[in-house]
Amino acid sequence: MQLTGTQFTDTTAKVGNDLATFPDFPAEIRAPAGSRAGVSGFQIHFSSHDIYTPGDAPSVLVAMNPAALITNYEDLQPGGIILVNTGAFTAADLKKAELDVNPLTDGTLKGFRVIEEDINQRTTEALADLGLGKKDVLRCKNFYTLGMVYWLYSRPMEPTLEWLQKKFAKKPELIEANSRALKAGYNHGELLRLFQGRYEVPKVEDAPKGHYRNIMGNEAVAIGLVAGAKLANLKPFLGSYPITPATDILQHMALLKNYDVITCQMEDEIAGICTAIGASFAGRLGMTTTSGPGLALKTEAAGLAAITELPLVIVNVQRGGPSTGLPTKVEQSDLLQSMFGRNGDCPIPVVACATPSDAFDCAVEACRIATEYMTPVILLSDNYIANGTEPWKLPVMDELKPFPMTFATDPEGFSPYTRDEKLARNWAKPGTPGFEHRIGGLEKDAVTGNVSYVPENHQVMTETREAKVMGIRESIPTPPLNGEATGDLLVVAWGSTFGATRAAVERLQKEGVKATHLHMRHLWPLPHGLLEIFKGFKRIIVPEMNRGQLAWVLQSRYPEVRFESYDKVKGKPFQARELKAHFETILEEMS
Amino acid sequence: MSEVQQLKAKDFKSDQEVRWCPGCGDYSIISGVQKTLAEVGVKKENVVFISGIGCSSRFPYYMDTYGMHSIHGRANAIATGVKVANPELDVWVITGDGDGLSIGGNHMIHSLRRNVGLKIILFNNEIYGLTKGQYSPTSPQGLKTKTSPYGSVDAPFDPMQLALGAGATFVARTMDVSPKHMKEVLAVAARHKGAAFVEVWQNCVIFNNDTFKGWTEKAVRDEMTISLVAGEPMIYGKERDKGLKFDHTAIVKCSADEAAVWDPTQESMGQAFLMTQLDKDPSMPRPMGVLRQVTSPTLEELVHDQVDEVTDKRGTGELKDLLYTPDVWEVK
Ligand code: SF4
Numbered sequence: 001m002q003l004t005g006t007q008f009t010d011t012t013a014k015v016g017n018d019l020a021t022f023p024d025f026p027a028e029i030r031a032p033a034g035s036r037a038g039v040s041g042f043q044i045h046f047s048s049h050d051i052y053t054p055g056d057a058p059s060v061l062v063a064m065n066p067a068a069l070i071t072n073y074e075d076l077q078p079g080g081i082i083l084v085n086t087g088a089f090t091a092a093d094l095k096k097a098e099l100d101v102n103p104l105t106d107g108t109l110k111g112f113r114v115i116e117e118d119i120n121q122r123t124t125e126a127l128a129d130l131g132l133g134k135k136d137v138l139r140c141k142n143f144y145t146l147g148m149v150y151w152l153y154s155r156p157m158e159p160t161l162e163w164l165q166k167k168f169a170k171k172p173e174l175i176e177a178n179s180r181a182l183k184a185g186y187n188h189g190e191l192l193r194l195f196q197g198r199y200e201v202p203k204v205e206d207a208p209k210g211h212y213r214n215i216m217g218n219e220a221v222a223i224g225l226v227a228g229a230k231l232a233n234l235k236p237f238l239g240s241y242p243i244t245p246a247t248d249i250l251q252h253m254a255l256l257k258n259y260d261v262i263t264c265q266m267e268d269e270i271a272g273i274c275t276a277i278g279a280s281f282a283g284r285l286g287m288t289t290t291s292g293p294g295l296a297l298k299t300e301a302a303g304l305a306a307i308t309e310l311p312l313v314i315v316n317v318q319r320g321g322p323s324t325g326l327p328t329k330v331e332q333s334d335l336l337q338s339m340f341g342r343n344g345d346c347p348i349p350v351v352a353c354a355t356p357s358d359a360f361d362c363a364v365e366a367c368r369i370a371t372e373y374m375t376p377v378i379l380l381s382d383n384y385i386a387n388g389t390e391p392w393k394l395p396v397m398d399e400l401k402p403f404p405m406t407f408a409t410d411p412e413g414f415s416p417y418t419r420d421e422k423l424a425r426n427w428a429k430p431g432t433p434g435f436e437h438r439i440g441g442l443e444k445d446a447v448t449g450n451v452s453y454v455p456e457n458h459q460v461m462t463e464t465r466e467a468k469v470m471g472i473r474e475s476i477p478t479p480p481l482n483g484e485a486t487g488d489l490l491v492v493a494w495g496s497t498f499g500a501t502r503a504a505v506e507r508l509q510k511e512g513v514k515a516t517h518l519h520m521r522h523l524w525p526l527p528h529g530l531l532e533i534f535k536g537f538k539r540i541i542v543p544e545m546n547r548g549q550l551a552w553v554l555q556s557r558y559p560e561v562r563f564e565s566y567d568k569v570k571g572k573p574f575q576a577r578e579l580k581a582h583f584e585t586i587l588e589e590m591s
Numbered sequence: 592m593s594e595v596q597q598l599k600a601k602d603f604k605s606d607q608e609v610r611w612c613p614g615c616g617d618y619s620i621i622s623g624v625q626k627t628l629a630e631v632g633v634k635k636e637n638v639v640f641i642s643g644i645g646c647s648s649r650f651p652y653y654m655d656t657y658g659m660h661s662i663h664g665r666a667n668a669i670a671t672g673v674k675v676a677n678p679e680l681d682v683w684v685i686t687g688d689g690d691g692l693s694i695g696g697n698h699m700i701h702s703l704r705r706n707v708g709l710k711i712i713l714f715n716n717e718i719y720g721l722t723k724g725q726y727s728p729t730s731p732q733g734l735k736t737k738t739s740p741y742g743s744v745d746a747p748f749d750p751m752q753l754a755l756g757a758g759a760t761f762v763a764r765t766m767d768v769s770p771k772h773m774k775e776v777l778a779v780a781a782r783h784k785g786a787a788f789v790e791v792w793q794n795c796v797i798f799n800n801d802t803f804k805g806w807t808e809k810a811v812r813d814e815m816t817i818s819l820v821a822g823e824p825m826i827y828g829k830e831r832d833k834g835l836k837f838d839h840t841a842i843v844k845c846s847a848d849e850a851a852v853w854d855p856t857q858e859s860m861g862q863a864f865l866m867t868q869l870d871k872d873p874s875m876p877r878p879m880g881v882l883r884q885v886t887s888p889t890l891e892e893l894v895h896d897q898v899d900e901v902t903d904k905r906g907t908g909e910l911k912d913l914l915y916t917p918d919v920w921e922v923k
Contacts, residue, residue: 110918213919223913230910237676239668257901259908262675262894267701271668274661274698278641278672281659282680286672304662394914430657430673430680433636438605438651440660441644450607451652 004142007160060152062145064088064119067097073109078214079389081113083148085141087120111214111389115194119144119185126184127177136174140181147185152194157182193244193328208393215392217356217385218248221315224363225249225287226259228313231364232371233404234285235260239275241268241294244327245383246317249289269297273314277301280310281439283407283429285367289315292334293324295378296341302376303342306465308439309417309425311370311405313363318382318495320571329571330383332495333546338378339524339553345462347469349373350524352380354498357392359385362521364400369472371405374424380523382545384496384573411435417449423468469525476522478529483509483516486536488590489583492563494520494550496573497543503576508583515583523550526557534561539586541566543579598635600625605655616767616793617647620714623770624683625654627777638681641670643690646721647714647793650685664695667702670709671890678891681781684711688729689719692748696728700757705890706785712777713750713790718799736798751882752867754788755860761787762863762883767794768807772818772879779881785889806877819866819880824850827876835876837862842869855884 060081063069065088073082084104094102103109104116123141130137143160150157161179168174215223229236240250242265254263262284266272269290276286286305290298295316305312318334320326338350349369353362359381366379408414408426411434418426428435437449445452446460483505493501498519505517518533520526534540541564542551548565555563566582568574603625611617628638638656642648644663651658657680661669666684674682684691684702691699691713702709718736719725726736726743729750733742754762761783765776773791780787792803806815817827817835825835826847834850835842842865855863866878902908 107917207922209922211915211919211921213916227910227913237672239672256908256913257898258905259913260898260902262898264671264675264894266668266671267697270665271671271698271701274665274668275672275675277661278659278669278674279676280672281669282639282673282676284676300662301665308659394919397911397914400910429677430639431637431677433634436636436656438640438654438658438660440651440658441662442660 004146007146007163060149062149064141064145065097066094066099066103070097070099070103073103073112076112078111078391079113079216081115081152082109083115083117083145085119085145086116087118087141113216113387113389115148115192117148117188122184122188123181126180130173130177130180132173132177136177140177143178144181144185144188147182147187148189148194149185150182151186151189157186190328207391210396211394212391213394214389215356215360216248216387216389217353217359217381218246218317218387219252220356220359220392221289221317221353221363221379221381221386222249222252222256224360225313225315225367226253226256226261227360227400228364228367229285229287230259231400231402231404232285232311232367233402234283234311234371236262236287237276237279237284238263238287238289239266239272239279240264240289241266241272243269243291243294245319245386246289246291246294246315248386249315249317269294270301273298273301273305273312276312277305277308277310280305280312281308281430283427283431285311285313285371287313287315289317291317291319291327292321292337295334295337299342302348302378303344303346304441305376306342306346306348307441307443309374309465309468310376310439311374312376313366313370313379314376315363315366315379315381317386318380320569326571328383330496330573331545331569331571332380332382332497333549333569334380335494335523335544335546335549336552338380345466347466347524348376348378349469349472349522350378350380351521352495352523353385354495354519354521356385356388356390358498358521360392365521368403369475372403372424372475373422373468373472374427375469380495382496388496407432408435415447415449417444417446419464419468422471423464472522473525473528476527478527478533479518479520479522481516481518481533482506484514485516485533487514487516488538489513489515489587490534490537490540491515491517491579491583492520492540492542492550492554493517494523494544497545500574500576500579501543504579504583507576507580508587513583513587520550523553526553530554531558531560534558538590540564541583541586543568543574543582545569545573598629598632600629602635603628603638603655605653607652609653610649611646612797614794614796615646616716616791616795617650617714619767619770620647620712620773620791620793621650621653623773623777624712626774627781630774631778631781633681633781637679638683639670639673640683640685641666641673642685643687643695644721645687645690645714645719646716646795647685647687648690664690664693665698666690667695667698667707667709667711671698671702671705671707674708675891675894678708678889678895682709684709685714686711687714687720688717688727688750692728692750692753696753700753703754703757703759703786703788706758706760706887707890708785710780710783710787711789713788714793715750715790716793716795716799717747717802718795720795720798724798730799734799749867749870750790751788752864754790755863755867755883759788759883760785760885760887761881763788763881764790764792764879766792766803766807766816766879769812776880779884783884785887815876816879817876819853819855819878819882821853821855821881821884823853825853826850833876837865840865842866842875844875855881858885 062083064085119141123144273288276288280286320329320331353359366377370377408428416437442451508515543566551563551565640651640658643666670682670684717729725738729747763776765773813829834845834847836845836851863882869875
């Protein structure tokens with residue numbers, strides 16, 4: 001354990017991080033391995049920036065046996081990663097650690113990201129044909145584990161591979177064994193698509209009164225979708241297909257069956273959204289969850305939901321693109337795809353969450369818009385939010401305002417395309433006598449709902465669908481400003497750039513700079529009141545983890561003002577420090 | 592119930608003008624379906640027709656029931672959502688050889704393996720009609736079409752074989768030119784619990800006229816097809832003098848007296864598969880009727896049973912429980 005710790009330290013120093021290490025040998029050198037006293041640990045704290053993380057709490061714990069786990073897990077920061085060697089969690093191992101129940105299964109580790117892996121077994125498999133004895137093989141498990149951690153933190157393996165060459169110069173079989181274990185662990189991390197990076201948890205000082213729980217972004221979306229359906233007085237139906245990093249939402253919702261939740265893991269992305277559309281047609285609230293490439297596949301069906309005007313929530317947990325891109329890294333480059341990526345004039349509202357706990361509110365909001373306006377809605381999250389954890393101040397139950405759906409009640413002269421004042425169409429579900437009707441992907445007559453190729457009618461229907469979506473503006477607020485309403489610098493951000501932007505702007509404000517942060521939750525339609533805000537600032541910067549997609553949209557909508565994009569597409573989130581530095585250059589130009 | 596029984600075939604007709612080409616086999620199929628619904632005695636409000644894209648997929652517009660004319664190839668997936676969301680509904684899928692076996696092939700096999708309670712009617716005309724005459728996944732090799740001017744080189748699917756391979760619990764075939772046979776087959780399909788796959792030989796008068804003529808024409812039909820009926824000997828021929836029997840792994844001709852009794856309810860698919868191989872021998876009749884009919888739990892049953900089971904165990908989840916889990920702490 002100490003050897004592998006040193007290797008990680010050296011490699012980390014080589015990639016240029018600041019670090020502090022804390023090797024933690026057992027005081028009793030002879031304490032039996034596997035017992036609590038015999039835990040050998042190695043803690044390393046490293047950072048490439050000055051973002052504050054709570055105390056010295058580590059973010060990753062590698063526990064090679066139950067004793068190591070139980071003596072250390074409490075030190076970990078909320079949402080930290082626990083990599084557990086399940087191969088060392090037998091009944092005998094638990095007994096050695098004086099445990100009656102297995103901490104992996106009794107809820108002890110709730111709120112952490114637990115990665116369970118039988119590292120003994122994996123190492124044995126990796127070294128199967130080397131002809132080493134069992135003991136020698138198991139000695140290599142630490143290097144297997146080190147490989148997995150290298151993957152998590154994107155460290156190069158070369159320094160360690162070189163070191164092994166020197167260390168075991170006289171025992172070439174051990175060079176081969178340990179190198180192989182290291183590489184196998186690294187490849188396994190990649191295979192599992194473990195999320196690289198972690199969510200920075202700002203320390204909550206003087207937290208407001210209330211109830212809290214730790215929440216991870218994907219879980220918040222799952223809970224929010226179930227809550228949203230309940231508030232709409234509908235039963236949720238999730239049709240989905242596994243895809244990194246959205247799969248957790250499906251997994252989590254699959255556990256919630258006693259909340260009237262139906263989840264279907266379908267044969268592909270298209271079937272995922274299509275079953276959801278079918279379920280909505282039948283009177284449930286259809287939902288589908290995916291990531292960028294999956295959204296691309298769902299495109300045609302999203303258009304069907306738009307033209308049939310059925311409620312549907314599509315969640316896109318964004319990752320690096322294009323194509324398979326960077327599945328384990330973060331990007332927010334599906335904004336334009338979400339807004340416009342369909343054939344025909346096909347407006348679909350887009351909502352984006354800012355933090356793991358905000359994901360709950362946004363999921364509820366997506367359900368509200370979908371049902372009140374009878375429309376598909378796209379909810380954007382990303383890899384950073386999905387795998388990030390933060391303390392969530394729970395809403396008081398009364399704060400959750402229901403928005404119950406109603407179905408058509410008067411069969412007399414019923415037409416599916418009769419609309420209410422919000423332009424939402426009538427909804428009648430199969431099984432209700434007297435409302436038999438047909439909908440579909442062909443254009444429909446604005447009055448009768450029958451297929452219509454009449455030129456004027458298509459103009460009317462296209463404009464109506466647009467007007468309906470634009471009308472959502474009447475139900476959403478102008479985003480609040482963090483800072484004064486006029487000044488030198490306005491930073492317009494959306495999604496998970498929230499934390500870094502907020503920190504950077506607040507630091508500038510403390511230094512007396514007239515800077516303000518505006519964070520967009522509703523990206524389509526754009527809320528009222530933005531132009532008035534924009535006009536109050538000398539410069540407007542839009543930081544995004546894409547090549548300027550929101551900036552591009554804003555520029556086309558508000559040609560009166562100028563938007564400056566600041567992009568980062570390295571698969572990593574912005575840091576407050578780099579944003580602040582960029583804002584300072586802008587401010588310097590102005591002075 | 593009395594009200595239900597009063598529904599006639601015409602009650603299922605919508606007010607929309609039917610727009611298939613005159614002489615198209617689709618007319619006879621829609622009339623067969625309307626008669627079947629009346630005969631089986633369904634409630635109109637519980638009937639849902641879901642289709643994809645293609646000539647046949649216009650079908651839902653002509654039915655005075657609930658319906659959705661969706662997107663190309665996806666009818667099975669959408670219908671799965673409808674059926675699982677509300678198992679009380681009678682959900683029918685209307686598809687074709689292009690829609691259901693080419694672009695929608697994946698959804699087809701998966702809805703069959705899951706045994707979703709859908710009645711799937713696949714209009715097989717061995718051509719793309721709506722796009723005006725291109726070869727389809729059931730077109731025979733060598734067929735000259737607009738996209739295969741020198742003859743198609745693709746090997747075709749046998750729809751029933753594909754359905755059997757996907758684990759379908761009900762597989763049958765009928766033809767547009769025999770309304771009586773079609774009605775019989777559709778009635779059994781309509782009553783089947785689980786996924787029912789029915790291939791209908793349908794003549795496209797415009798782009799692939801007479802493709803099934805060699806088997807379906809009145810003059811030859813009795814000799815060139817065999818109508819398989821559960822529990823009855825496998826006899827065919829104008830004089831009903833010819834029989835089929837099993838000889839190890841083959842089906843061979845025999846006299847009517849020696850004919851084997853057809854049993855579509857066997858667990859083993861062996862005999863049903865052998866039936867789909869008859870077309871390899873041009874002198875053999877082609878099988879029509881129900882090839883397979885077994886019972887197995889349906890997807891919608893299993894899904895809802897699981898919801899009930901978990902709810903029994905954990906209690907009905909309330910909104911508050913969802914948020915306020917045991918790991919909540921309070922800041923005072
Ligand atoms: S093109 Fe062929 S299949 Fe289509 S409606 Fe005409 S005859 Fe029928």
